[in-house]
Amino acid sequence: MEKQLWDHVQTVRQQSPLVQNITNFVVMNNTANALLAVGASPIMAHGHAELDDMSRICRSLVVNIGTLDDYWVAAMFRAAVLAGEAGKPWVLDPVGAGASGYRDTTLRELLEHRPTVVRGNASEIMALAKANTKATKGVDSTAASSEALDAARSICQRYGSVVCISGAVDVVVGPAQSMYIHNGDPLMTKVTGLGCSATALIGAFIAVVDNRVEAVGAAMALMGVCGELAAAASSGPGSLQVNLLDKLYNITEEEFTTRLRISHEA
Numbered sequence: 258m259e260k261q262l263w264d265h266v267q268t269v270r271q272q273s274p275l276v277q278n279i280t281n282f283v284v285m286n287n288t289a290n291a292l293l294a295v296g297a298s299p300i301m302a303h304g305h306a307e308l309d310d311m312s313r314i315c316r317s318l319v320v321n322i323g324t325l326d327d328y329w330v331a332a333m334f335r336a337a338v339l340a341g342e343a344g345k346p347w348v349l350d351p352v353g354a355g356a357s358g359y360r361d362t363t364l365r366e367l368l369e370h371r372p373t374v375v376r377g378n379a380s381e382i383m384a385l386a387k388a389n390t391k392a393t394k395g396v397d398s399t400a401a402s403s404e405a406l407d408a409a410r411s412i413c414q415r416y417g418s419v420v421c422i423s424g425a426v427d428v429v430v431g432p433a434q435s436m437y438i439h440n441g442d443p444l445m446t447k448v449t450g451l452g453c454s455a456t457a458l459i460g461a462f463i464a465v466v467d468n469r470v471e472a473v474g475a476a477m478a479l480m481g482v483c484g485e486l487a488a489a490a491s492s493g494p495g496s497l498q499v500n501l502l503d504k505l506y507n508i509t510e511e512e513f514t515t516r517l518r519i520s521h522e523a
């Protein structure tokens with residue numbers, strides 16, 4: 258499986274898919290840079306007047322509700338409809354699910370458009386499935402990935418989405434197959450938007466890899482391994498941000514396969 262995941266990393270580099278992002282103000286720059294670093298091509302576009310054109314030229318869509326408002330939310334709904342009509346894969350990042358009624362109402366409607374993938378931290382996935390027993394603390398997670406497993410399974414069953422719960426262990430839940438990725442570094446939680454970057458990378462991988470669980474697994478594996486290697490070379494969140502971009506860009510097959518720790522059980 259390590260070799261297959263690396264092949265997917267290579268496929269993104271070779272095919273350089275154009276990925277449309279409707280994302281938040283905080284991470285727009287970081288996620289565009291993360292996409293470029295892995296060899297994909299980002300475009301940040303939420304204007305209503307160009308959504309049809311974007312849908313025509315982009316191979317996948319990222320919807321991230323981090324700093325939502327009515328204009329942006331209308332763009333998200335429309336872009337999701339267009340992706341559905343074109344049979345184009347898209348990924349939803351439910352930033353801050355459970356933190357406000359507005360977020361939850363918006364997310365409920367987005368889920369009805371059946372995202373190909375949903376990626377959030379454990380609190381967000383639990384809030385999304387309305388199975389949360391702990392409140393979401395803003396945009397950071399207060400729960401462990403394992404607690405959100407049932408929530409992920411219920412979202413997968415109900416909407417057909419592959420669900421990724423990120424955290425100390427990243428869990429990828431598909432209809433027939435699950436994957437656990439034991440990489441990353443706790444320092445990654447001290448840089449804003451690395452979850453959003455992971456979601457953006459998922460957007461690139463689902464554009465070019467048909468097996469959705471493997472696509473998500475490869476994106477999360479790349480993020481985790483690069484995060485871990487970058488953290489080892491960093492003195493804090495500032496240098497981690499820079500080192501991570503460099504590692505996403507220059508990681509080798511040997512670094513990837515020797516560091517990667519995946520399993521099919523927790």
Ligand SMILES: Nc1ncnc2c1ncn2[C@@H]1O[C@H](COP(=O)(O)OP(=O)(O)OP(=O)(O)O)[C@@H](O)[C@H]1O
Nearest residue numbers: 378423424425441442443445449450451452453480
């Ligand atoms: N405790 C941890 N140990 C190792 N890696 C971690 C840990 N927590 C998060 N990560 C890694 O950090 C990345 C971001 O995941 P995280 O769960 O923090 O996203 P998030 O909460 O949505 O972040 P944000 O909303 O700021 O984008 C993932 O690659 C994940 O594997």
Ligand SMILES: Cc1ncsc1CCO
Nearest residue numbers: 281283323324352396450
């Ligand atoms: C801090 C923050 N607030 C809204 S979006 C965002 C970036 C992390 O998701």
Ligand SMILES: [Mg+2]
Nearest residue numbers: 352378452453
């Ligand atoms: Mg997040």
